[in-house]
Amino acid sequence: MIIGFQGEAGAFSDAAARRLRPGAQTRGYLSFDLLVAAVDGGEIDAALLPVENSIAGSIPRSYDLLWEYANLHAIAETAFPVEMNLIGTLDAVEANIREIRSHPVALEQIHRFAGTHPAWKRVAVADTAGAVAEIVALGEPAIAAVGPALAAELYGAKVLRTAIQDDPRNFTRFYLLAREPQSHGTLGCVAIEVENRPGTLRDALSAFADRGLDLRSLVARPNHVDPFHYRFFFEIGDVDRARLDAALGAIAGTARIIGIFSREP
Amino acid sequence: MIIGFQGEAGAFSDAAARRLRPGAQTRGYLSFDLLVAAVDGGEIDAALLPVENSIAGSIPRSYDLLWEYANLHAIAETAFPVEMNLIGTLDAVEANIREIRSHPVALEQIHRFAGTHPAWKRVAVADTAGAVAEIVALGEPAIAAVGPALAAELYGAKVLRTAIQDDPRNFTRFYLLAREPQSHGTLGCVAIEVENRPGTLRDALSAFADRGLDLRSLVARPNHVDPFHYRFFFEIGDVDRARLDAALGAIAGTARIIGIFSREP
Numbered sequence A, B: 001m002i003i004g005f006q007g008e009a010g011a012f013s014d015a016a017a018r019r020l021r022p023g024a025q026t027r028g029y030l031s032f033d034l035l036v037a038a039v040d041g042g043e044i045d046a047a048l049l050p051v052e053n054s055i056a057g058s059i060p061r062s063y064d065l066l067w068e069y070a071n072l073h074a075i076a077e078t079a080f081p082v083e084m085n086l087i088g089t090l091d092a093v094e095a096n097i098r099e100i101r102s103h104p105v106a107l108e109q110i111h112r113f114a115g116t117h118p119a120w121k122r123v124a125v126a127d128t129a130g131a132v133a134e135i136v137a138l139g140e141p142a143i144a145a146v147g148p149a150l151a152a153e154l155y156g157a158k159v160l161r162t163a164i165q166d167d168p169r170n171f172t173r174f175y176l177l178a179r180e181p182q183s184h185g186t187l188g189c190v191a192i193e194v195e196n197r198p199g200t201l202r203d204a205l206s207a208f209a210d211r212g213l214d215l216r217s218l219v220a221r222p223n224h225v226d227p228f229h230y231r232f233f234f235e236i237g238d239v240d241r242a243r244l245d246a247a248l249g250a251i252a253g254t255a256r257i258i259g260i261f262s263r264e265p
Helices: A013-022 A032-040 A058-067 A104-108 A113-114 A128-138 A149-155 A202-211 A243-247 B012-020 B032-040 B059-070 B104-108 B113-114 B130-136 B151-153 B200-209 B242-249
Strands: A001-005 A025-029 A046-053 A073-081 A085-088 A100-101 A121-124 A142-149 A158-161 A172-180 A189-196 A216-224 A230-237 A253-261 B002-006 B023-028 B046-053 B071-082 B085-088 B097-101 B120-126 B143-147 B158-161 B170-179 B185-196 B214-222 B232-235 B253-261
Touching: A001 A013, A001 A032, A001 B097, A013 A025, A013 A046, A013 A073, A013 A149, A013 A172, A013 B085, A025 A032, A032 A058, A032 A172, A032 B002, A046 A058, A046 A073, A046 A216, A058 A172, A058 A189, A058 A216, A058 A230, A085 A128, A085 A149, A100 A104, A100 A128, A104 A142, A113 A121, A121 B104, A121 B151, A128 A142, A142 A149, A149 A158, A158 B151, A172 A189, A189 A202, A189 A243, A189 B097, A202 A230, A202 A253, A202 B200, A202 B214, A216 B200, A230 B085, A230 B214, A243 A253, A243 B032, B002 B012, B002 B032, B012 B023, B012 B071, B012 B151, B012 B170, B023 B032, B032 B046, B032 B059, B032 B170, B046 B059, B059 B170, B059 B185, B059 B214, B059 B232, B085 B151, B097 B130, B130 B143, B130 B151, B143 B151, B151 B158, B170 B253, B185 B200, B185 B242, B200 B214, B200 B232, B200 B242, B200 B253, B242 B253
Parallel strands: A001 A025, A001 A046, A073 A253, A100 A121, A100 A142, B002 B023, B002 B046, B071 B253, B097 B120, B097 B143
Antiparallel strands: A046 A172, A073 A172, A085 A142, A085 A158, A189 A230, A189 A253, A216 A230, B046 B170, B071 B170, B085 B143, B085 B158, B185 B232, B185 B253, B214 B232
């Protein structure tokens, strides 16, 4: 089985894919669009697409792709901890470090730790896993990277300090997308477009709430047809297929199931 | 009156501020955070904060700031057309251009026009208005910028071609934020945090719908306390203050009015 992810080998998404499906091969893609096109085209068996980060919120492009690729289905969900590590060359020691490299967002998420080393130069690069590959290629023990532990393992570097991020509760949620839907699970994701008149969204939410379907999250995205008109994505907990079908049937508008799945470690 | 905006002089936000309050002075800030802090601290009278783009969707950081700064109030809304222009030095002619510079998002939004000039080199810079300032400073008629007409006027450049963007219906919506609330208007923005149990969001939407308050848009943001728990922002059309207060009173949770205002040109 081949699972695709966005990023370079050793990225957080790569680590999440390996944890979700141990033994699967993983393959990196340059963008979310290329990743989703690859599973749609049969080049890979599944794609691990990030849909939300617990700090930054929902990932807009992912939701647009979930809508565009109506033939693809979410078949699993996983929440992966984004743990930043200080990573050096095999002969590095923390006391001798003078420079750290990582993606700008990763550097922003380690303010507290970096503040204890004010003299360190901070260099922004395109990718956290790529930063690790870079410092290994340089072979200069004074230059370290901030990134995922998996990248240290893959590129032959050393984790000097684990969990250096400011917020210990930083998670990214992913959907595993495949060409064949799954009919059982505890969670469901549905997408709807309703007419833009008073009460339509409330009526859609009532269609779920009246049937005991618990709304876990909601994302609004432009419909990309009329400015300031939207489509909505709902994630439902304790899902029951019959009740979900009944709820979708009661919605006045376009509605479709993105997937039925369970949260997996 | 001084209105702040995010960006360099001549940016789309600057043009929107000048159109909204003719005769006001405008002042640019490096980030949304600095802009909002400036109006909160009394350095400027109002801040024009972008909340949504019709293609890209809601602007997450703006909503987080609307929540954080409980002392600030939206007092006007405006939808400004994002019109990209080909801008050259005063002696430039389109036939002799060899390079265009702009923000990467602006360069992405002119694919169709740029496709008719495949030989042009495309250079990404930090800011659309800054690109215009740059080509004027260079003084090389073969190097043009893609950006707002206001920047051409401010920096002494020439608009060679107007409205070159792919999608003619690209708008950004802004809220004008001030320290004093306004009590009348046709629109309202409210923020709520409800308990995370079945039906709470539906009940909140019902509190509005049952009172004939038309939900125009909805934004969900992480509450930045518990991972995957949210706060919601609703924009209401045809607002009536008494009915809005009644609706907020009926919501089981935290609710506050971000502002009552009208759409202005």
